[in-house]
Amino acid sequence: MSKSSDVPTASMAAAPAAAPAPAPTAPVESRNPFPVATPAVYVPEEGEEQRDIVIVMSEPDADNTVTAHSVKHNGSIRVPLTTLQPLPELPPEPEGEVTEWWTVTDAGGVELARVQAPDDPRARKVALRDSKVAAASRRDNGFALRRLLSSELELPLGELRGLPRIAPAEPRITVTTGYTQKAVSTRSPRPRPRSDS
Numbered sequence: 001m002s003k004s005s006d007v008p009t010a011s012m013a014a015a016p017a018a019a020p021a022p023a024p025t026a027p028v029e030s031r032n033p034f035p036v037a038t039p040a041v042y043v044p045e046e047g048e049e050q051r052d053i054v055i056v057m058s059e060p061d062a063d064n065t066v067t068a069h070s071v072k073h074n075g076s077i078r079v080p081l082t083t084l085q086p087l088p089e090l091p092p093e094p095e096g097e098v099t100e101w102w103t104v105t106d107a108g109g110v111e112l113a114r115v116q117a118p119d120d121p122r123a124r125k126v127a128l129r130d131s132k133v134a135a136a137s138r139r140d141n142g143f144a145l146r147r148l149l150s151s152e153l154e155l156p157l158g159e160l161r162g163l164p165r166i167a168p169a170e171p172r173i174t175v176t177t178g179y180t181q182k183a184v185s186t187r188s189p190r191p192r193p194r195s196d197s
Contacts, residue, residue: 036057041054043083044079045083054069100116101114102114102116102117102148103148103152103160104133105160106140107142110161113130113157114148
């Protein structure tokens with residue numbers, strides 16, 4: 001640069017500083033909190049009683065609705081994004097030492113009692129002394145036992161859940177012929193092995 005350009009002139013001082021050009025405005029995209037294949041809780045306007053677990057199957061449309069697979073309806077439904085909530089957090093995995101305490105659950109996985117015994121056979125004997133366990137055992141044809149870890153002892157009775165043991169009912173057709181009645185499974189029987197003798 002020459003020395004003459006280093007000295008400010010009157011024309012340079014009078015020129016206003018150029019303002020920065022405004023950045024082009026791009027359409028603001030709202031971040032979708034429920035992308036495709038995300039599970040969510042659907043709470044319709046009818047209220048909490050109608051809750052449903054859904055899996056989001058599409059991106060939001062212009063009206064902010066998505067297609068979702070409903071667990072309750074076992075099919076696709078259209079739901080507004082505003083009625084979706086994230087799934088609740090799972091409780092932490094139990095930790096600690098194995099104890100001599102056992103949780104007793106019925107066929108639905110509901111905790112009935114807690115018993116203290118060194119092994120499974122003795123825990124079953126102690127559990128059957130409880131009237132609730134005895135009634136559930138007669139009703140469900142048995143009960144389940146699971147040994148507790150030390151961190152689970154702090155939870156109040158009834159808060160632990162077991163896995164349900166109830167299998168879905170097999171579809172059956174009742175056939176009446178003459179004086180006999182027989183329930184026949186609608187599932188095809190297993191093929192018997194052929195004996196070539």
